Amino acid sequence: MSTDKEDLDVAVEDLNPEDEDEEPRVEVAKTNLSKRRTIDNMLEERRLKRQLADFDFDL
Template sequence: MSTDKENLELDDDFVADDADDTEAPAEVAKTNLTKRRIIDNLLDERRLNRQISEYDFDL
């Protein structure tokens, strides 16, 4: 390493391209999580309905 200070050139285009790529997967993950929660809620509702129908109320 040199002790002299060197001027570094930065590419502004690289930062802009990187920012665009990170936004799209976040939306996909968000929609996948929403779909998964909907499915989980439906399965939970079915399970609870089955338990209610099988429950013996004449205890």
């Protein structure tokens, strides 16, 4: 029983040709997280504004 997964022999060293310096990736992750939080906050604000506009104040 042969599968295509057998053809995927890749050495771990080939995946990261740079040094073991992980600092740039950490900065990118922090930046991406910051951007994601900003986007989430904007979407939440839009959702709340939409709910407020749809709310029936004549209870």
